[in-house]
Amino acid sequence: MRRGLIGAAALLLAAGALTTLTACGSTDQAVSGGGDHFIVGFDQNFPPYGYVNDDGDFAGFDLDLAAEVAKRNDWQIQYKPINWDNKDQELNSGSIDCIWNGFTIEGREDGYTWTEPYMDNSQVIVVRQDSGINDLAGLKGKTVMAQVDSAALHLLEDGGDQAELGASFKALQQVPDYQSAFLELEQGSVDAVALDLPVAKFQVSGKTDTFTILEDDPLSTEHYGVGFKLGNTDLRDKVQTSLKAMVADDAVEQIAAKYADQGIDFQSWILPA
Numbered sequence: 001m002r003r004g005l006i007g008a009a010a011l012l013l014a015a016g017a018l019t020t021l022t023a024c025g026s027t028d029q030a031v032s033g034g035g036d037h038f039i040v041g042f043d044q045n046f047p048p049y050g051y052v053n054d055d056g057d058f059a060g061f062d063l064d065l066a067a068e069v070a071k072r073n074d075w076q077i078q079y080k081p082i083n084w085d086n087k088d089q090e091l092n093s094g095s096i097d098c099i100w101n102g103f104t105i106e107g108r109e110d111g112y113t114w115t116e117p118y119m120d121n122s123q124v125i126v127v128r129q130d131s132g133i134n135d136l137a138g139l140k141g142k143t144v145m146a147q148v149d150s151a152a153l154h155l156l157e158d159g160g161d162q163a164e165l166g167a168s169f170k171a172l173q174q175v176p177d178y179q180s181a182f183l184e185l186e187q188g189s190v191d192a193v194a195l196d197l198p199v200a201k202f203q204v205s206g207k208t209d210t211f212t213i214l215e216d217d218p219l220s221t222e223h224y225g226v227g228f229k230l231g232n233t234d235l236r237d238k239v240q241t242s243l244k245a246m247v248a249d250d251a252v253e254q255i256a257a258k259y260a261d262q263g264i265d266f267q268s269w270i271l272p273a
Contacts, residue, residue, distance in 0.1 A: 031075055040097065050102070061259045061262075061264050069242040073238060098228045103224055113231060114228070120223060123194060144166075144193070146173075147176070194219060198263040205263065240271075
């Protein structure tokens with residue numbers, strides 16, 4: 001089993017971890033509430049930024065960044081997997097301090113207090129090698145799948161920058177996570193998947209004879225940031241200051257190298273020291 005794909009054992013362990021985190025959340029106070037637990041909300045099905053590894057542990061580039069930020073501020077790191085549909089409720093209720101998980105800023109600028117962008121990102125299309133689809137125009141009349149409430153989905157829906165393209169599809173389907181989407185794509189139930197480039201690289205890794213990324217014809221170019229409850233500039237500033245210090249002492253580059261084989265490229269990092 002490839003790293004990051006969730007087997008039955010990992011699912012059981014993840015469920016146990018989620019139960020533990022939920023129980024902790026009932027007594028441990030978040031940094032935003034004056035406590036010392038830095039509670040990071042993330043989608044556990046979004047490798048390589050946040051996922052459950054083969055050992056059943058939470059892992060990912062963004063989670064490692066958050067852990068280092070917490071260490072530098074003497075906070076206890078706490079990862080909280082969230083339903084992506086409920087992320088705003090989790091944040092506004094104070095059950096998490098931030099959303100940190102390959103979180104696209106564009107289109108959400110006014111909904112959160114953001115750090116400066118830290119990573120470049122593109123939204124791309126993945127198809128099967130034998131599909132005959134070579135560019136976005138080739139998606140006309142096809143069935144395309146994207147994650148619920150994802151940047152790719154918003155681009156293709158009414159009002160999005162690629163709404164005209166989306167309207168040309170036979171169907172634009174939504175799925176809770178990309179592992180499920182790629183199973184559908186491999187089985188031929190859908191013709192294409194729309195998603196973030198690093199996540200696409202992770203999913204395609206080891207299966208380049210099955211899938212291809214239309215990297216030369218992206219849906220858009222975007223940026224990732226850490227999202228906080230609107231108005232929470234104090235916590236945002238602390239996190240951002242730590243991230244910049246981590247750039248200066250090469251901690252970010254070292255974390256990126258750890259995930260290089262999963263599609264993370266330090267050259268895509270844009271937040272200065």
